[in-house]
Amino acid sequence: MTILPPDPDLNALRLELARLRAAHGWTYDELAARSGLARRTLIEIEQGRTVGTLKTWHALAHALGTPLDELFSTLCHGHDLPGAADD
8 A cells, every 4th residue: 555645835935925025125136146047947936837947946045044944844734844742
């Protein structure tokens, strides 16, 4: 029997990106300059038209000063994180 993991909450991830960008007071252009990513890529991620690659998210985490694991923990919004104890 195969037990599949719950679906990741990609909406929560994109909203967290928008929240962090806004918290820094940065425009798309500012985040693009700090991350080395294209402005269009950032817009498409925040608007949910693309997910982005791991390399993209790594660049965003560094630009935003946020640990990648904290940023990605939003993917588990609505369900337990992997490895959470069921005590």
